[in-house]
Amino acid sequence: MSELETDDQLVIYGRRFSSRLLLGTARYESPSLLDDVIRAADPAMLTVSLRRQVAGSPDSGQSFWNLLRETERTILPNTAGCLSPDEAIKTACMARELFQTNLIKLEVIGDEVSLQPDPFGLVEAANQLVRLGFQVLPYCTEDWILCRRLMDVGCQVLMPWAAPIGTGQGPRNARALRELRKRAPNTPLIVDAGIGLPSHACQVMEWGFDGVLLNTAVSRADNPVRMAGAFASAIKAGHDAFVAGPMIVQETALPSTPEIGRPFATDRSTRLATTN
Amino acid sequence: MFVIVNGESRPLPEPQTLATLLISLSPQAPFAVAHNEEFVLRRDYGACLISPGDRIDIVHPTAGG
Numbered sequence: 001m002s003e004l005e006t007d008d009q010l011v012i013y014g015r016r017f018s019s020r021l022l023l024g025t026a027r028y029e030s031p032s033l034l035d036d037v038i039r040a041a042d043p044a045m046l047t048v049s050l051r052r053q054v055a056g057s058p059d060s061g062q063s064f065w066n067l068l069r070e071t072e073r074t075i076l077p078n079t080a081g082c083l084s085p086d087e088a089i090k091t092a093c094m095a096r097e098l099f100q101t102n103l104i105k106l107e108v109i110g111d112e113v114s115l116q117p118d119p120f121g122l123v124e125a126a127n128q129l130v131r132l133g134f135q136v137l138p139y140c141t142e143d144w145i146l147c148r149r150l151m152d153v154g155c156q157v158l159m160p161w162a163a164p165i166g167t168g169q170g171p172r173n174a175r176a177l178r179e180l181r182k183r184a185p186n187t188p189l190i191v192d193a194g195i196g197l198p199s200h201a202c203q204v205m206e207w208g209f210d211g212v213l214l215n216t217a218v219s220r221a222d223n224p225v226r227m228a229g230a231f232a233s234a235i236k237a238g239h240d241a242f243v244a245g246p247m248i249v250q251e252t253a254l255p256s257t258p259e260i261g262r263p264f265a266t267d268r269s270t271r272l273a274t275t276n
Numbered sequence: 277m278f279v280i281v282n283g284e285s286r287p288l289p290e291p292q293t294l295a296t297l298l299i300s301l302s303p304q305a306p307f308a309v310a311h312n313e314e315f316v317l318r319r320d321y322g323a324c325l326i327s328p329g330d331r332i333d334i335v336h337p338t339a340g341g
Contacts, residue, residue: 024341034339049340050308052282052333060338062304068337078340093315094308094335165341215341 008243010044010211012157012188013103013135015074017044020205021235022076022190024215028224031067037218038071041228045076047105047213050091050098076137078105083112085125092129104129105159105192106138115165115193119146123153130154139192142176144183151187158184159192159213162204166216168196171204181208198227198234205238206246277328294324294332303334310335 010017023043028034038046046068053061068075077095082088085108092104108125110118117140126136130153138150142160150158160180163169171177172194181189191204192213201212212235221227259265278285279292281301288297294311298321309316310333316324326332 024339026339026341028339047340049338050335051338053304053336061336062306064339065306065337080340090310090313090315094310097315097318098306098308098335098337 010188012045012137017074019044019232020211020239021232022047022192022211022213023218023228024213025064025068026215027219031064033224035067035071036225037228038073040225041214041218041232043073044211045074045103046071047076047078047215048099049078049080050095074103075099075101076103076105077101078139079107079125081109082107083109083118085121085128088121088125089128089132092125092134093132096134102133102135104134104136106136117141117161119143119149122146123149126150126155127153137190142173142180144176144180147180147184151184157188157190159190161193162191162200163194165193167194168217169194170196170200174203174207177204177209178207198230201231202234202238202241205235206241208242211235279326279329280331282332282334288326290328292326293322294326295321297326297332298334301334304336307334307336309333 010020019042021041021043022045023038023041024047025034028037048068051060077099079088079091082091088106088108092106095104096102106122106126106129108118108121110116110121119141122138122140123146126138129136136155137157137159138155139159139161140146140150147158147160160177162171188210190211190213191209195201195212195214196217204212214231218224218228218231277288277290279288294309294316298309311324312331
Protein backbone atom coordinates (compact mmCIF):
# COMPACT_ATOMS: atom_id res chain seq x y z
CA MET A 1 0.00 0.00 0.00
CA SER A 2 1.38 3.43 -0.94
CA GLU A 3 1.97 6.20 1.59
CA LEU A 4 -0.88 8.16 0.02
CA GLU A 5 -3.27 5.24 0.50
CA THR A 6 -2.10 4.77 4.09
CA ASP A 7 -2.78 8.44 4.83
CA ASP A 8 -6.23 8.20 3.31
CA GLN A 9 -7.71 5.66 5.67
CA LEU A 10 -10.61 5.66 8.09
CA VAL A 11 -9.22 5.82 11.63
CA ILE A 12 -11.44 4.67 14.49
CA TYR A 13 -9.82 4.81 17.92
CA GLY A 14 -6.42 4.20 16.36
CA ARG A 15 -7.55 1.31 14.15
CA ARG A 16 -7.02 1.97 10.46
CA PHE A 17 -9.37 0.80 7.73
CA SER A 18 -9.15 1.07 3.96
CA SER A 19 -12.94 0.65 3.67
CA ARG A 20 -15.27 3.43 4.84
CA LEU A 21 -18.37 1.26 4.92
CA LEU A 22 -19.67 -0.20 8.18
CA LEU A 23 -22.24 -2.94 7.67
CA GLY A 24 -25.07 -4.17 9.85
CA THR A 25 -25.69 -7.91 9.92
CA ALA A 26 -29.46 -7.93 10.56
CA ARG A 27 -32.44 -8.85 8.41
CA TYR A 28 -30.70 -11.01 5.81
CA GLU A 29 -32.66 -13.96 4.53
CA SER A 30 -29.89 -16.45 5.23
CA PRO A 31 -26.38 -16.65 6.67
CA SER A 32 -24.98 -17.47 3.22
CA LEU A 33 -26.57 -14.31 1.81
CA LEU A 34 -24.98 -12.29 4.60
CA ASP A 35 -21.64 -13.90 3.80
CA ASP A 36 -21.98 -12.95 0.11
CA VAL A 37 -22.98 -9.40 1.03
CA ILE A 38 -19.92 -9.02 3.27
CA ARG A 39 -17.69 -10.09 0.39
CA ALA A 40 -19.34 -7.59 -1.96
CA ALA A 41 -19.37 -4.70 0.50
CA ASP A 42 -15.85 -5.27 1.87
CA PRO A 43 -16.79 -3.43 5.07
CA ALA A 44 -14.43 -2.02 7.68
CA MET A 45 -16.61 -3.27 10.51
CA LEU A 46 -19.63 -5.47 11.12
CA THR A 47 -22.23 -4.42 13.65
CA VAL A 48 -23.73 -7.11 15.86
CA SER A 49 -25.94 -7.37 18.89
CA LEU A 50 -26.68 -9.72 21.77
CA ARG A 51 -29.93 -11.36 22.69
CA ARG A 52 -31.34 -14.36 24.50
CA GLN A 53 -30.96 -17.35 22.24
CA VAL A 54 -33.94 -18.14 20.05
CA ALA A 55 -34.11 -21.84 19.18
CA GLY A 56 -33.51 -22.46 15.48
CA SER A 57 -32.64 -18.85 14.65
CA PRO A 58 -30.06 -18.80 11.82
CA ASP A 59 -28.73 -15.34 12.65
CA SER A 60 -27.77 -15.89 16.26
CA GLY A 61 -25.68 -18.19 18.40
CA GLN A 62 -22.62 -20.22 17.62
CA SER A 63 -23.09 -20.61 13.85
CA PHE A 64 -23.62 -16.89 13.45
CA TRP A 65 -20.55 -16.21 15.57
CA ASN A 66 -18.47 -18.63 13.50
CA LEU A 67 -19.57 -16.87 10.31
CA LEU A 68 -18.52 -13.50 11.74
CA ARG A 69 -15.13 -14.78 12.84
CA GLU A 70 -14.41 -16.28 9.46
CA THR A 71 -14.89 -12.88 7.81
CA GLU A 72 -11.97 -11.56 9.94
CA ARG A 73 -13.69 -8.16 10.14
CA THR A 74 -13.64 -5.88 13.16
CA ILE A 75 -16.75 -6.48 15.25
CA LEU A 76 -18.76 -3.53 16.52
CA PRO A 77 -21.38 -4.60 19.09
CA ASN A 78 -24.37 -2.36 19.65
CA THR A 79 -26.74 -1.55 22.49
CA ALA A 80 -29.76 -1.58 20.18
CA GLY A 81 -33.12 -1.17 21.83
CA CYS A 82 -31.82 0.20 25.14
CA LEU A 83 -34.08 2.88 26.55
CA SER A 84 -31.98 4.09 29.48
CA PRO A 85 -28.31 4.76 30.25
CA ASP A 86 -28.35 2.01 32.87
CA GLU A 87 -29.64 -0.56 30.40
CA ALA A 88 -27.15 0.54 27.75
CA ILE A 89 -24.20 0.35 30.15
CA LYS A 90 -25.11 -3.16 31.30
CA THR A 91 -25.59 -4.28 27.71
CA ALA A 92 -22.23 -2.77 26.75
CA CYS A 93 -20.52 -4.65 29.58
CA MET A 94 -22.07 -7.92 28.45
CA ALA A 95 -21.07 -7.16 24.86
CA ARG A 96 -17.49 -6.54 25.90
CA GLU A 97 -17.24 -9.95 27.52
CA LEU A 98 -19.08 -11.68 24.70
CA PHE A 99 -17.21 -10.12 21.77
CA GLN A 100 -13.90 -9.36 23.52
CA THR A 101 -13.75 -5.76 22.32
CA ASN A 102 -13.89 -2.33 23.92
CA LEU A 103 -15.65 -0.92 20.87
CA ILE A 104 -19.33 -0.20 21.38
CA LYS A 105 -21.95 1.38 19.16
CA LEU A 106 -23.94 3.19 21.82
CA GLU A 107 -27.67 3.50 21.29
CA VAL A 108 -29.93 5.03 23.92
CA ILE A 109 -33.32 5.38 22.33
CA GLY A 110 -35.52 8.24 23.49
CA ASP A 111 -38.62 7.58 21.41
CA GLU A 112 -39.88 4.17 20.45
CA VAL A 113 -41.75 5.48 17.40
CA SER A 114 -39.00 7.46 15.68
CA LEU A 115 -36.16 5.54 17.40
CA GLN A 116 -34.60 8.96 17.91
CA PRO A 117 -31.63 8.96 20.29
CA ASP A 118 -32.19 10.29 23.81
CA PRO A 119 -29.53 13.04 23.90
CA PHE A 120 -29.47 13.31 27.69
CA GLY A 121 -29.25 9.58 28.30
CA LEU A 122 -26.71 9.22 25.51
CA VAL A 123 -24.26 11.69 27.06
CA GLU A 124 -24.70 10.13 30.51
CA ALA A 125 -24.10 6.60 29.20
CA ALA A 126 -21.17 7.69 27.02
CA ASN A 127 -19.54 9.42 29.97
CA GLN A 128 -19.71 6.30 32.15
CA LEU A 129 -18.67 3.92 29.39
CA VAL A 130 -15.59 6.00 28.54
CA ARG A 131 -14.65 5.87 32.23
CA LEU A 132 -15.03 2.08 32.08
CA GLY A 133 -12.53 1.95 29.23
CA PHE A 134 -14.93 1.60 26.32
CA GLN A 135 -14.28 3.11 22.91
CA VAL A 136 -17.68 4.62 22.29
CA LEU A 137 -19.28 5.26 18.90
CA PRO A 138 -22.52 7.03 19.82
CA TYR A 139 -25.55 6.91 17.54
CA CYS A 140 -26.66 10.53 17.77
CA THR A 141 -28.45 13.28 15.92
CA GLU A 142 -26.75 16.07 13.99
CA ASP A 143 -27.36 18.53 16.86
CA TRP A 144 -24.08 20.38 17.40
CA ILE A 145 -24.43 20.84 21.16
CA LEU A 146 -25.14 17.15 21.65
CA CYS A 147 -22.15 16.26 19.51
CA ARG A 148 -19.95 18.65 21.44
CA ARG A 149 -21.06 17.15 24.75
CA LEU A 150 -20.31 13.68 23.47
CA MET A 151 -16.82 14.77 22.45
CA ASP A 152 -16.38 16.50 25.82
CA VAL A 153 -16.97 13.22 27.67
CA GLY A 154 -14.43 11.40 25.52
CA CYS A 155 -16.15 10.11 22.38
CA GLN A 156 -13.53 10.22 19.62
CA VAL A 157 -16.02 9.22 16.90
CA LEU A 158 -19.60 10.36 16.31
CA MET A 159 -22.35 8.66 14.35
CA PRO A 160 -25.07 11.17 13.46
CA TRP A 161 -28.20 9.88 11.79
CA ALA A 162 -29.26 10.82 8.28
CA ALA A 163 -32.88 9.94 9.05
CA PRO A 164 -34.71 7.57 11.43
CA ILE A 165 -33.46 3.98 11.51
CA GLY A 166 -34.73 1.80 8.70
CA THR A 167 -36.52 4.54 6.78
CA GLY A 168 -34.13 4.92 3.85
CA GLN A 169 -35.12 8.57 3.51
CA GLY A 170 -31.59 9.86 3.07
CA PRO A 171 -30.22 12.99 4.76
CA ARG A 172 -33.21 14.91 6.18
CA ASN A 173 -31.23 17.82 7.53
CA ALA A 174 -28.45 18.40 5.03
CA ARG A 175 -27.60 21.87 6.25
CA ALA A 176 -27.07 20.77 9.86
CA LEU A 177 -25.05 17.74 8.81
CA ARG A 178 -22.75 19.92 6.73
CA GLU A 179 -22.42 22.42 9.58
CA LEU A 180 -21.51 19.58 11.92
CA ARG A 181 -18.79 18.51 9.50
CA LYS A 182 -17.38 22.05 9.54
CA ARG A 183 -17.58 22.41 13.32
CA ALA A 184 -15.85 19.08 14.02
CA PRO A 185 -13.24 18.90 11.26
CA ASN A 186 -10.93 16.51 13.08
CA THR A 187 -13.46 14.09 14.53
CA PRO A 188 -14.31 10.98 12.50
CA LEU A 189 -18.01 11.27 11.59
CA ILE A 190 -19.88 8.19 10.42
CA VAL A 191 -23.39 8.74 9.06
CA ASP A 192 -25.51 6.05 10.65
CA ALA A 193 -29.15 5.22 9.92
CA GLY A 194 -31.63 6.45 7.37
CA ILE A 195 -29.50 5.96 4.27
CA GLY A 196 -31.55 4.31 1.51
CA LEU A 197 -29.65 4.74 -1.73
CA PRO A 198 -26.04 4.73 -2.85
CA SER A 199 -26.56 8.35 -3.96
CA HIS A 200 -27.37 9.27 -0.33
CA ALA A 201 -24.13 7.65 0.80
CA CYS A 202 -22.16 9.29 -1.99
CA GLN A 203 -23.66 12.67 -1.08
CA VAL A 204 -22.61 12.60 2.58
CA MET A 205 -19.15 11.37 1.60
CA GLU A 206 -18.85 14.30 -0.83
CA TRP A 207 -19.64 16.56 2.13
CA GLY A 208 -16.58 15.15 3.88
CA PHE A 209 -18.06 12.56 6.20
CA ASP A 210 -15.65 9.79 7.05
CA GLY A 211 -17.87 6.78 6.57
CA VAL A 212 -21.37 5.35 6.36
CA LEU A 213 -23.05 2.65 8.42
CA LEU A 214 -25.70 0.67 6.54
CA ASN A 215 -27.99 -2.22 7.19
CA THR A 216 -31.56 -2.11 5.91
CA ALA A 217 -30.66 -0.39 2.63
CA VAL A 218 -28.66 -3.48 1.73
CA SER A 219 -30.53 -6.30 3.46
CA ARG A 220 -33.96 -5.21 2.16
CA ALA A 221 -32.84 -4.59 -1.43
CA ASP A 222 -34.18 -6.96 -4.06
CA ASN A 223 -30.60 -8.03 -4.70
CA PRO A 224 -28.60 -7.36 -1.51
CA VAL A 225 -25.28 -8.53 -2.94
CA ARG A 226 -25.48 -6.18 -5.91
CA MET A 227 -26.67 -3.34 -3.69
CA ALA A 228 -23.75 -3.93 -1.32
CA GLY A 229 -21.36 -3.48 -4.23
CA ALA A 230 -23.20 -0.36 -5.36
CA PHE A 231 -22.87 1.18 -1.90
CA ALA A 232 -19.18 0.29 -1.70
CA SER A 233 -18.58 2.04 -5.05
CA ALA A 234 -20.69 5.06 -4.07
CA ILE A 235 -18.94 5.55 -0.75
CA LYS A 236 -15.54 5.36 -2.40
CA ALA A 237 -16.63 7.73 -5.19
CA GLY A 238 -18.00 10.27 -2.72
CA HIS A 239 -14.87 10.17 -0.60
CA ASP A 240 -12.58 10.45 -3.63
CA ALA A 241 -14.59 13.46 -4.83
CA PHE A 242 -14.27 15.13 -1.43
CA VAL A 243 -10.52 14.55 -1.35
CA ALA A 244 -10.16 15.68 -4.96
CA GLY A 245 -11.90 18.97 -4.17
CA PRO A 246 -14.96 19.78 -6.28
CA MET A 247 -15.13 22.81 -8.57
CA ILE A 248 -16.83 25.97 -7.38
CA VAL A 249 -20.38 26.31 -8.68
CA GLN A 250 -20.69 29.21 -11.17
CA GLU A 251 -23.65 31.50 -11.76
CA THR A 252 -23.13 31.80 -15.54
CA ALA A 253 -22.24 29.43 -18.35
CA LEU A 254 -18.61 29.09 -19.30
CA PRO A 255 -17.64 27.09 -22.43
CA SER A 256 -15.42 24.21 -21.56
CA THR A 257 -13.97 24.00 -25.10
CA PRO A 258 -11.65 26.92 -25.94
CA GLU A 259 -13.14 29.49 -28.34
CA ILE A 260 -9.76 30.51 -29.77
CA GLY A 261 -9.03 28.83 -33.08
CA ARG A 262 -12.57 27.64 -33.79
CA PRO A 263 -13.08 27.28 -37.57
CA PHE A 264 -15.70 29.42 -39.31
CA ALA A 265 -15.48 31.79 -36.39
CA THR A 266 -15.97 35.12 -38.05
CA ASP A 267 -16.21 38.01 -35.75
CA ARG A 268 -19.65 37.51 -34.28
CA SER A 269 -20.24 41.19 -33.54
CA THR A 270 -19.39 42.11 -37.16
CA ARG A 271 -21.73 39.43 -38.52
CA LEU A 272 -24.58 40.58 -36.32
CA ALA A 273 -24.06 44.18 -37.45
CA THR A 274 -24.13 43.13 -41.16
CA THR A 275 -27.29 41.08 -40.73
CA ASN A 276 -29.08 43.89 -39.04
CA MET B 277 -36.08 -24.06 44.19
CA PHE B 278 -37.14 -22.22 41.07
CA VAL B 279 -35.19 -19.58 39.18
CA ILE B 280 -36.15 -17.58 36.11
CA VAL B 281 -33.82 -18.30 33.19
CA ASN B 282 -34.36 -16.12 30.15
CA GLY B 283 -37.89 -15.43 31.30
CA GLU B 284 -38.81 -19.07 32.00
CA SER B 285 -39.18 -20.68 35.40
CA ARG B 286 -36.73 -23.58 35.91
CA PRO B 287 -36.48 -26.04 38.85
CA LEU B 288 -33.02 -26.36 40.35
CA PRO B 289 -31.51 -28.30 43.25
CA GLU B 290 -30.23 -26.16 46.11
CA PRO B 291 -27.75 -24.60 46.79
CA GLN B 292 -26.36 -23.29 43.53
CA THR B 293 -23.77 -20.86 42.29
CA LEU B 294 -23.96 -19.31 38.87
CA ALA B 295 -21.07 -21.55 37.84
CA THR B 296 -22.90 -24.78 38.76
CA LEU B 297 -26.12 -23.49 37.24
CA LEU B 298 -24.32 -22.84 33.95
CA ILE B 299 -22.81 -26.33 34.00
CA SER B 300 -26.29 -27.81 34.27
CA LEU B 301 -27.73 -25.50 31.60
CA SER B 302 -24.67 -25.85 29.30
CA PRO B 303 -25.49 -22.87 27.07
CA GLN B 304 -23.76 -22.71 23.68
CA ALA B 305 -20.58 -20.62 23.77
CA PRO B 306 -20.03 -17.74 23.47
CA PHE B 307 -22.39 -16.22 25.98
CA ALA B 308 -22.60 -13.58 28.69
CA VAL B 309 -24.73 -13.62 31.82
CA ALA B 310 -26.72 -11.22 33.97
CA HIS B 311 -27.94 -12.12 37.47
CA ASN B 312 -30.94 -10.13 38.65
CA GLU B 313 -30.26 -7.67 35.83
CA GLU B 314 -26.64 -7.13 36.86
CA PHE B 315 -23.86 -8.25 34.53
CA VAL B 316 -21.59 -10.92 36.02
CA LEU B 317 -17.99 -11.26 34.90
CA ARG B 318 -16.99 -14.76 33.87
CA ARG B 319 -14.41 -14.91 36.67
CA ASP B 320 -17.14 -14.24 39.24
CA TYR B 321 -19.48 -17.09 38.26
CA GLY B 322 -18.22 -19.31 41.09
CA ALA B 323 -18.83 -16.65 43.75
CA CYS B 324 -22.28 -15.67 42.53
CA LEU B 325 -24.88 -17.40 44.75
CA ILE B 326 -28.29 -18.17 43.32
CA SER B 327 -31.39 -17.80 45.49
CA PRO B 328 -34.97 -18.89 44.82
CA GLY B 329 -36.73 -16.56 42.38
CA ASP B 330 -33.51 -15.05 41.01
CA ARG B 331 -33.54 -13.96 37.38
CA ILE B 332 -30.77 -15.18 35.07
CA ASP B 333 -30.30 -13.81 31.57
CA ILE B 334 -27.98 -15.62 29.18
CA VAL B 335 -27.25 -13.77 25.94
CA HIS B 336 -25.54 -14.80 22.73
CA PRO B 337 -24.25 -13.02 19.62
CA THR B 338 -27.00 -12.09 17.23
CA ALA B 339 -27.41 -10.04 14.09
CA GLY B 340 -27.61 -6.29 14.61
CA GLY B 341 -27.51 -3.03 12.77
